[in-house]
Amino acid sequence: QVHLVQSGAEVKKPGASVKVSCKASGYTFTTYAIHWVRQAPGQRLEWMGWVNAASGLTKYSPKFQGRVTITRDTSATTAYMEVSSLRSEDTAVYYCARQSDLVAGPLDYWGQGTLVTVSS
């Protein structure tokens, strides 16, 4: 059974960094890409980027390029997403999700979400 389990909630001050983890189990980790999506309070889902779990290749939304880093550790079957220079607008629930091998690459399994609060 596929599971993605994320790290716990974080409270950070403006200007700090946060790193969220996503532990995968129940499938071969390197077979599927992992995406990161965030959702600010009352807002739409916002796609941030993805990592090819086999090669480590990453692609980012231009909005987050340079401020977000997505990595993975194949031995730990874990993906990571780090946001630097945090500001209040980064307060959101951050989700990791697995990209399936179906046509159009939908996200078929999601983590439970990690609330990141940025406040002075």
Added chain:
Amino acid sequence: DIQMTQSPSSLSASVGDRVTITCRASQSISTYLNWYQQKPGKAPNLLIYAASSLQSGVPSRFSGSGSGTDFTLTIASLQPEDFATFYCQQTLSIPRTFGQGTKVEIK
């Protein structure tokens, strides 16, 4: 970026009603369109992929159609557990943008 616009932003419906949600892309995305359902405090759940294919385990009352720029999600007979927010997402190009969501509420 490809802009995704859903309509309506919210709707009220009764159990048993037929519900239709529309998603429009700012440029052609062929059938690189997926639909998700999200309940409060929960992660999204995949319903439809590639515009019209039903994800395994999803009830057959959900269906999707469309190609190019105009897409539709239909719930044939609304059930109590279907009250939620629905999002479309294009996967043709990066960034993989989502629509603003359609909240389906109980009338």
